Structures are given as C-alpha cells and as structure tokens.
Amino acid sequence: xxxxxxxxxxxxxxxxxxxxxxxxxxxxxxxxxxxxxxxxxxxxxxxxxxxxxxxxxxxxxxxxxxxxxxxxxxxxxxxxxxxxxxxxxxxxxxxxxxxxxxxxxxxxxxxxxxxxxxxxxxxxxxxxxxxxxxxxxxxxxxxxxxxxxxxxxxxxxxxxxxx
Amino acid sequence: xxxxxxxxxxxxxxxxxxxxxxxxxxxxxxxxxxxxxxxxxxxxxxxxxxxxxxxxxxxxxxxxxxxxxxxxxxxxxxxxxxxxxxxxxxxxxxxxxxxxxxxxxxxxxxxxxxxxxxxxxxxxxxxxxxxxxxxxxxxxxxxxxxxxxxxxxxxxxxxxxxx
DNA sequence: TATTGTTATACTCTATAACTATA
DNA sequence: TATAGTTATAGAGTATAACAATA
Numbered sequence: 001x002x003x004x005x006x007x008x009x010x011x012x013x014x015x016x017x018x019x020x021x022x023x024x025x026x027x028x029x030x031x032x033x034x035x036x037x038x039x040x041x042x043x044x045x046x047x048x049x050x051x052x053x054x055x056x057x058x059x060x061x062x063x064x065x066x067x068x069x070x071x072x073x074x075x076x077x078x079x080x081x082x083x084x085x086x087x088x089x090x091x092x093x094x095x096x097x098x099x100x101x102x103x104x105x106x107x108x109x110x111x112x113x114x115x116x117x118x119x120x121x122x123x124x125x126x127x128x129x130x131x132x133x134x135x136x137x138x139x140x141x142x143x144x145x146x147x148x149x150x151x152x153x154x155x156x157x158x159x160x161x162x163x
Numbered sequence: 164x165x166x167x168x169x170x171x172x173x174x175x176x177x178x179x180x181x182x183x184x185x186x187x188x189x190x191x192x193x194x195x196x197x198x199x200x201x202x203x204x205x206x207x208x209x210x211x212x213x214x215x216x217x218x219x220x221x222x223x224x225x226x227x228x229x230x231x232x233x234x235x236x237x238x239x240x241x242x243x244x245x246x247x248x249x250x251x252x253x254x255x256x257x258x259x260x261x262x263x264x265x266x267x268x269x270x271x272x273x274x275x276x277x278x279x280x281x282x283x284x285x286x287x288x289x290x291x292x293x294x295x296x297x298x299x300x301x302x303x304x305x306x307x308x309x310x311x312x313x314x315x316x317x318x319x320x321x322x323x324x325x326x
Numbered sequence: 327t328a329t330t331g332t333t334a335t336a337c338t339c340t341a342t343a344a345c346t347a348t349a
Numbered sequence: 350t351a352t353a354g355t356t357a358t359a360g361a362g363t364a365t366a367a368c369a370a371t372a
C-alpha cells in the first residue's frame with residue numbers, strides 16, 4: 001500500500017506547540033488564499049445585510065444590471081455577469097416568480113426574451129441599494145477607511161480586467 | 164487556441180444602443196462583485212501556473228500548512244483552513260494516494276490522525292512554492308506593482324480578520 | 327445553418343446528520 | 350457522555366451537450 005516508514009525528520013513525539021494556534025506561515029503571503037477568505041466574508045456580510053429582502057449577490061447584480069440596461073435579452077445579461085446561459089434560467093425563474101422582473105418575447109426576434117424590471121423589481125432594487133450602502137459598504141469603509149476602500153476597488157477591477 | 168480567449172470583449176464606450184456593450188453601472192462600485200471576479204481570475208492563474216504539479220489552491224494550502232505545523236491532526240488543519248472535517252477526508256485521500264502525506268494514528272489518542280508530509284510531499288511543496296513565486300505571484304506583482312500588491316495583501320488579511 | 331432559451335446532466339464545493347472507534 | 354475520523358447525502362455553483370422554436 002502506501003508508505004509507512006518515511007518522515008523521520010520530525011518525530012511524532014515532542015510536540016512543542018500542543019494545543020497552540022497554528023502557524024499560517026507563507027499562507028498569509030498567498031494572495032489567492034487571502035482573497036478567497038476575504039471574498040467569503042464579504043458575501044456573508046452581504047447576505048446578512050440583505051436578509052430583509054432575501055436577495056443573493058448574484059440576484060442583486062442581475063437587478064442592478066437590468067435597471068441600467070433595460071430591454072436586453074438573457075444572453076446579453078448573462079454574458080456580462082459571467083453566468084452561463086443554462087444556469088441563468090433558474091436564476092431568472094426565481095426572480096420572475098417573485099414578480100421582480102418580466103420576460104417578454106422580443107417582437108423583432110421571437111427567439112429572444114427581453115428582460116425588464118417590474119415596478120416591484122425597481123422598488124425592491126431601491127431598497128436593496130439602500131441596504132447595501134448603509135449597512136454593507138458602510139461597514140467595509142469603516143474597517144478599511146475610505147481611501148483604502150477606493151484603492152481596493154481599483155485593484156480588484158484591475159485584476160479582473162488585466163490579469 | 165491562443166493565450167487570449169475572448170471571455171469578455173470590451174467594446175468602445177458610447178455604444179449604449181442595440182448591440183453595444185452593457186453599462187455595468189453601480190456594479191463596478193460593488194466591492195463584493197469585483198472581489199469575486201478578481202478571486203476567480205487569480206485561482207484560474209494559480210491552476211495554470213501549477214499545472215505541472217497538478218495541485219489545486221486548497222491542496223497547496225494543506226501542504227503549506229502541514230510543512231509549517233507537522234504532527235497536527237485533521238481537525239486542527241481543517242479548521243485552520245476553514246474546511247469542514249467531512250469534506251477534508253477526500254482531500255486528504257487524494258494527497259495521501261499520491262504519497263504526498265501520511266496519516267498516522269496518534270499514540271496518545273488513537274482516535275486522531277497525525278498528519279505529516281512525506282519526503283515526496285516536501286519535494287513537491289518546494290517545487291510548488293517556486294512555481295507560485297516565479298509564475299503566479301510574479302505576474303500579480305507585475306500587474307499591480309510591488310507596493311499595491313503588498314497593500315492588497317494587508318487589506319485582504321484585514322477583511323478576513325476584522326470583517 | 328446558426329442562435330435563443332431551455333432541459334438534462336455531471337462535477338465540484340459546501341453543509342449537516344449519523345455512524346465507528348476511541349476517550 | 351464526548352470527540353476524531355468517516356460515510357452518506359443534499360444543496361449550491363458551474364460546466365457541456367442537445368433539443369425546439371426561430372432566424
């Protein structure tokens with residue numbers, strides 16, 4: 001089977017750190033690692049702040065994009081958000097069943113569905129934006145400071161664009 | 164296939180009518196959104212750079228942590244990495260089957276498995292570290308600049324810690 | 327023939343309950 | 350009784366193929 005007689009450099013006896021906190025070591029210098037953990041924290045906080053409206057980050061991004069770009073079809077919105085078309089269907093089903101948006105067959109190309117926010121969708125988006133600004137982003141700015149928060153936004157955009 | 168895939172074509176601005184690029188709007192000010200997209204890019208690049216060794220970010224983090232903290236059990240390592248114990252099992256199975264680490268029953272508490280890198284595990288980790296430094300982090304530093312890269316690390320750690 | 331929305335499907339991650347063997 | 354490792358399982362998120370309607 002597998003090996004059983006190597007690893008003689010560090011004996012299983014003589015633990016000098018029994019029960020103590022582990023050394024992260026080079027892990028804390030690994031940007032991907034910190035980035036992932038920070039991203040999880042930020043999404044957790046987003047969900048907490050958005051709990052009254054029951055919107056996920058992905059759902060919020062769809063409403064935001066639709067408000068700024070009315071009359072687009074599913075493929076255009078999904079592509080812009082990096083969501084694959086098949087996976088976009090159930091996401092839209094959920095929002096449409098909550099009457100936040102509508103799918104309408106395009107008169108010019110009856111294959112495509114034109115997406116538009118409903119009045120309820122616009123109202124919900126307005127409340128959602130307020131929650132994000134006053135609870136979520138406000139807390140981030142409080143932790144980082146306004147200058148670093150802005151710098152961070154720039155760096156994230158740069159990585160997403162140029163990396 | 165060239166090195167440049169057309170994941171997202173950026174059309175010239177000013178095309179707000181039919182067929183033009185969509186307006187991201189407030190989406191670009193949403194830190195969680197940029198953070199997520201940046202994190203995906205960084206992990207993609209990590210996998211590309213690490214392709215010769217076939218290590219995922221999670222696997223690399225386990226090797227790194229084990230090297231710095233030999234003789235710990237599965238629960239301690241998993242908790243430190245934010246991995247749930249049940250999900251840690253198959254991750255370890257994969258690394259152990261590649262002879263990169265060993266599980267040994269602890270003599271003091273026969274319930275727990277003491278984890279240690281094998282010689283092959285240490286050698287692989289050394290090669291992995293070199294790939295990360297010379298290919299992955301080097302590219303990040305090239306895009307961001309050394310000062311911003313360092314600042315970014317600090318901010319990510321701060322969010323992961325205080326947020 | 328090509329494209330839009332869709333279904334089906336599969337694979338990875340993540341999360342919870344419950345089992346076993348030890349303590 | 351409680352804990353460490355494990356199994357089973359379920360749910361998200363993500364990926365590809367293929368089909369019907371339409372172009």
